[in-house]
Amino acid sequence: MKLYSTNNKDLRVSFQDAVFNSLPQDKGLYMPEVIPNLDPLFIKNIQQYSLQEIALTVASALIGDDIPKEDLKKIVEDAINFDAPVKFLDAETGVLELFHGPSYAFKDFGARFMSRVMGYFSKQGDKLLDVLVATSGDTGGAVALGFLGVEGTRVTILYPKGKVSKVQEEQLTTNGQNIRALEVDGTFDDCQALVKQAFNDASLNAELRLTSANSINIARLIPQTFYYFWAYAQLKAQGVNEVVFTVPSGNFGNIGAGLLAYKMGLPVKHFVAGTNVNDTVPRFLQSGAYEPKPSVQTLANAMDVGNPSNWVRIQDLFDNELDKLRSIISSFTYTDEETQVAMRELFEKYNYVACPHTAIAYLAAQAYKAENPGEYASVFLSTAHPCKFPDGIDADIFEKVTYPAGAEELAGKPKLADPLAVSYEDFKEYLLKNK
Numbered sequence: 001m002k003l004y005s006t007n008n009k010d011l012r013v014s015f016q017d018a019v020f021n022s023l024p025q026d027k028g029l030y031m032p033e034v035i036p037n038l039d040p041l042f043i044k045n046i047q048q049y050s051l052q053e054i055a056l057t058v059a060s061a062l063i064g065d066d067i068p069k070e071d072l073k074k075i076v077e078d079a080i081n082f083d084a085p086v087k088f089l090d091a092e093t094g095v096l097e098l099f100h101g102p103s104y105a106f107k108d109f110g111a112r113f114m115s116r117v118m119g120y121f122s123k124q125g126d127k128l129l130d131v132l133v134a135t136s137g138d139t140g141g142a143v144a145l146g147f148l149g150v151e152g153t154r155v156t157i158l159y160p161k162g163k164v165s166k167v168q169e170e171q172l173t174t175n176g177q178n179i180r181a182l183e184v185d186g187t188f189d190d191c192q193a194l195v196k197q198a199f200n201d202a203s204l205n206a207e208l209r210l211t212s213a214n215s216i217n218i219a220r221l222i223p224q225t226f227y228y229f230w231a232y233a234q235l236k237a238q239g240v241n242e243v244v245f246t247v248p249s250g251n252f253g254n255i256g257a258g259l260l261a262y263k264m265g266l267p268v269k270h271f272v273a274g275t276n277v278n279d280t281v282p283r284f285l286q287s288g289a290y291e292p293k294p295s296v297q298t299l300a301n302a303m304d305v306g307n308p309s310n311w312v313r314i315q316d317l318f319d320n321e322l323d324k325l326r327s328i329i330s331s332f333t334y335t336d337e338e339t340q341v342a343m344r345e346l347f348e349k350y351n352y353v354a355c356p357h358t359a360i361a362y363l364a365a366q367a368y369k370a371e372n373p374g375e376y377a378s379v380f381l382s383t384a385h386p387c388k389f390p391d392g393i394d395a396d397i398f399e400k401v402t403y404p405a406g407a408e409e410l411a412g413k414p415k416l417a418d419p420l421a422v423s424y425e426d427f428k429e430y431l432l433k434n435k
């Protein structure tokens, strides 16, 4: 597999380089030079395969010889060891549940696969790989649990004190082993600024082999294609042939992976993006002008993104042509009030407790269906388990949340976190003292 930069189509780097660099120096995004077309027979018979078999076929088509198939098989089977079921709410509406992994959110797919790929490429004798990550909640848990116990790696997570939910904090701070958490007396933006400064600090980089677990890493994007194929396989097994996927979107990595799957030959009728009031992409699809704005805080806080970092990739997939983008993607935007009404409707109509992000996808799926009636399955993605978002869900509904197995055990573990002031000097000293 070779990759180019969206800012320089003549650039070619290996998969390994793209994984460790995350983004090209020209600040573009890595894209596969060739998007392979999967064997039509594989798609035709896809309902015969398991999630892991599908994942291996898709990953292998993309990555090629960069990881021999036997090794890739081990990575896939180790990383994708939980299900992503499609559950039907009614005859034509399904929800693809992506929260059955260890951090109860879809980011487990990306983080677990990336951690194992990084472990694989970090050959013995290499310096310890130091992963730095700032989190507002969901990314950190997926990265911590994804890298937990992966040899040759260590993760340092910075999270804003008092600004993550209970379950999120437990996932960040109860791991030990090769995972350490820094509880920063500041905001998520402060955490991100500290991490950014560390990456730009030459003397620190001379001492430590730093890497980011950024959501734009190609090794996070690839595994997110798997569950679109797997959802389609489940639908096909039930006799459904046409599907519209609706994706709650923030950085647009999740829906970007769906569009990559589509480009590889997955038959999808249409994609719908649901956003909160951070509506840069919906405005772009309307007007054709890309005008990012500072992010606004909402109930669906994992989607509070004013300048979605993966959007460039999606534009690249469709040759930067607005007409092509509009023919495959629609988008809808919702306020917190609308999101709350949707959570209540899901609960009262279907006895389904959804997180705010998932509720936005539900609304967008309905809006698209109202504008485009027809005989297709409308499947929206549930990106997180509701137990991670107690503040966003009305108390009487939240009471009905069934916690995943393991959540209780997590709550009983001691908290392991070191306090950190918003001070780069302190952060650097911590990293160097605890090498």
Ligand SMILES: *Cc1c(COP(=O)(O)O)cnc(C)c1O
Residues within 6 Å of the ligand: 105, 106, 107, 138, 139, 248, 249, 250, 251, 252, 253, 254, 255, 302, 303, 357, 383, 384
């Ligand atoms: C990260 C996240 C999203 C947004 O996904 P993108 O790939 O950034 O669009 C949506 N929902 C939840 C729960 C998330 O954690």
